[in-house]
Amino acid sequence: MSQYENLKLDHQLCFALYAATHALTRAYRGGLEKAGLTYSQYLVMLVLWEEDGVSVGQIARKLDLDSGTLTPMLKRLEVAGLVARRRNSLDERVVEVTLTAQGRELEHEIAKVQNGVECKTGLSNEEFVQLRSTLQRLLQTMSADSEHSIAA
DSSP: OOSOGGGSGGGOHHHHHHHHHHHHHHHHHHHHHHHTOOHHHHHHHHHHHHSSSEEHHHHHHHHTOOHHHHHHHHHHHHHTTSEEEEEOSSOTTOEEEEEOHHHHHHHHHHHHHHHHHHHHTOOOHHHHHHHHHHHHHHHHHHHHHHHHHHHO
């Protein structure tokens, strides 16, 4: 039995975030599977629905992934007919990703899935927005802190 109150599992922000993330991912799973997407592929599609025709590097930065992880995922999305990849005509090192018509159409189905998950949280719209805002601020602070640690 730990003598430190701050080491109790119920007092850990990291565990609360970890468990909540798994619960949210499970809530998405059924709807995404029906649409033929994994959760990671869903995140890529979100980036593209927000801004179509972006480079693999831009997607990787937005999702905090390395291109080695992202490339196989993009290949699967391309095989599924949801995206197309092509080399940039001015810089062949850059691969751009665009939605296909099928990929754009899928957005309507996935919007319903996301609304369903939002309802499952049991949070009011105000609580939902506040939690998201707080988590985004936490991420910015922690990212900035880790960047300062690296520079030091």
